[in-house]
Amino acid sequence: MLDQSELIRYNRQLKIPDFGEEGQNKLKNARAFIIGIGGLGCASATYLTAAGVGQITIVDFDTVELPDLNRQILYWEEDIGERKVVVAQRKLSRLNPLVQITPIFTKVTEDNAPSIINGAQVVLDGTDNVATRLIINSACVRLGIPYIYGGVSRLRGMVTTIIPGQTPCLACFRPEGAGGLGVLGVTPAIIASLQALEAIKLLIGQSPALTGKLLLFNGDDIKFRVYDIKKNENCPVCSPIALKQ
Amino acid sequence: MPGFSELIIVVNPTQEVTREGMLSIVMPWLYAPWPHAREKGIIETEIDGDTLRALLAELSARYKAANVDFQPVNPTTNDLDFDYDVFVNGKNYVALAHGLDAKLKDGDTVKVKMLWRWDG
Numbered sequence: 532m533l534d535q536s537e538l539i540r541y542n543r544q545l546k547i548p549d550f551g552e553e554g555q556n557k558l559k560n561a562r563a564f565i566i567g568i569g570g571l572g573c574a575s576a577t578y579l580t581a582a583g584v585g586q587i588t589i590v591d592f593d594t595v596e597l598p599d600l601n602r603q604i605l606y607w608e609e610d611i612g613e614r615k616v617v618v619a620q621r622k623l624s625r626l627n628p629l630v631q632i633t634p635i636f637t638k639v640t641e642d643n644a645p646s647i648i649n650g651a652q653v654v655l656d657g658t659d660n661v662a663t664r665l666i667i668n669s670a671c672v673r674l675g676i677p678y679i680y681g682g683v684s685r686l687r688g689m690v691t692t693i694i695p696g697q698t699p700c701l702a703c704f705r706p707e708g709a710g711g712l713g714v715l716g717v718t719p720a721i722i723a724s725l726q727a728l729e730a731i732k733l734l735i736g737q738s739p740a741l742t743g744k745l746l747l748f749n750g751d752d753i754k755f756r757v758y759d760i761k762k763n764e765n766c767p768v769c770s771p772i773a774l775k776q
Numbered sequence: 777m778p779g780f781s782e783l784i785i786v787v788n789p790t791q792e793v794t795r796e797g798m799l800s801i802v803m804p805w806l807y808a809p810w811p812h813a814r815e816k817g818i819i820e821t822e823i824d825g826d827t828l829r830a831l832l833a834e835l836s837a838r839y840k841a842a843n844v845d846f847q848p849v850n851p852t853t854n855d856l857d858f859d860y861d862v863f864v865n866g867k868n869y870v871a872l873a874h875g876l877d878a879k880l881k882d883g884d885t886v887k888v889k890m891l892w893r894w895d896g
Binding site for chain 2: 567569570571572656657658659660661664681682683684685687688689704706707708709710711712713714719747749754756758
């Protein structure tokens with residue numbers, strides 16, 4: 532049940548057909564994890580908090596630095612030197628005190644990933660490197676937790692929603708590519724907003740749109756292109772043979 | 777021929793290049809989206825010129841006509857776009873004597889890899 536203050540706070544989204552109080556209640560009881568609270572994570576965490584996702588766990592091992600401030604919108608000059616998860620928890624709790632924000636200050640590794648994300652209904656990608664993403668992907672596949680990949684560089688970004696057992700996983704593509712190419716602040720905001728939208732749809736029981744599809748955003752020509760993607764039958768993570776091992 | 781996230785082009789192959797033997801094509805939109813290739817499952821293309829750059833330009837034009845974003849050579853910089861890596865016979869194009877203007881010969885294999893995005 533939603534109380535009077537919740538009915539007022541979420542008034543605009545309660546008016547959306549197929550969302551309503553039932554959807555809001557599902558969000559209220561939902562548990563989302565955001566791994567990496569940088570450019571992507573700050574934006575997705577802000578929108579999930581504002582939307583009223585009941586429990587949000589944010590995971591990061593970094594502290595706020597000046598070069599973060601062009602895109603990591605939860606951090607301001609006064610926060611430099613502080614742990615990102617602590618600052619993010621403080622700001623997000625002020626945005627919506629009804630949401631329980633749990634900060635975890637740690638680096639995600641192959642060993643700790645399953646225990647960190649255990650219990651999540653959805654994991655949103657906010658990391659900045661391929662190695663960590665593949666670790667999260669693998670843990671999500673093993674635990675059957677939906678994982679929403681998002682990645683950016685410069686003015687471009689990509690998103691796909693991975694549902695273990697149904698869609699291709701990140702490892703299906705043997706993905707490659709360098710990081711550290713530079714990022715304009717609005718690029719992760721756009722990509723993370725799409726990740727948050729996919730997460731919300733998933734949490735209220737609607738079908739996410741980017742399952743089995745890869746969305747490519749190109750900020751140069753301001754175009755979104757969506758392409759079908761298929762499972763790799765030889766995938767080292769999600770193929771039936773890999774899952775038996 | 778794309779197997780996973782790669783497009784592999786064989787210059788003047790002695791045999792037809794087909795989908796046969798591929799366990800799965802995870803990025804099917806890269807697989808020759810022009811109509812006759814879809815029907816036959818075979819990529820055939822001729823290029824005006826004999827360089828790597830000419831090949832990539834021809835492929836870009838074909839993909840563009842099929843409304844697929846595939847443009848390895850950035851038209852503004854005239855250099856390889858950071859979305860892609862290109863290999864000729866397994867060697868990165870930057871290691872070739874003439875880079876993108878390296879001449880291709882019969883039997884050469886050109887591999888184009890689409891790169892993913894990892895910053896956050």
